[in-house]
Amino acid sequence: MLTDGGDAGHCSNGLTAQKFREATPEERTVYRTWLRGIMLLYCTLVLISVVAMATYFGGGKTQLTDLSVRQSAASARPN
Numbered sequence: 001m002l003t004d005g006g007d008a009g010h011c012s013n014g015l016t017a018q019k020f021r022e023a024t025p026e027e028r029t030v031y032r033t034w035l036r037g038i039m040l041l042y043c044t045l046v047l048i049s050v051v052a053m054a055t056y057f058g059g060g061k062t063q064l065t066d067l068s069v070r071q072s073a074a075s076a077r078p079n
Helices: 017-022 024-058 066-074
Strands: none
Touching: none
16 A cells, blocks of 8 residues: 555656656756756865865975985085
C-alpha cells in the first residue's frame, strides 16, 4: 500500500524537463539564477582548495638555509 511519496525509488522533487517547459518565465529565471549561483559556489570552493593545497605542499619555496650554509663554508677557506 503506497501513499503519495511512499516509493523512494521514484522520488523526484527536482526540476524535470517537463516541469521546466511548464514553468513560467519567472520560475525559469529563478531556476537559472539559482543554478548559476550553485555552480559559482562549487567552482569557488574548488579554487580555494587548489590554492590551499599548493600553499600547504610548498609549491616553489626556496630553501635559503641550505644555500647560505654552502656559501659560508666555501668562504671560510684561507687563501
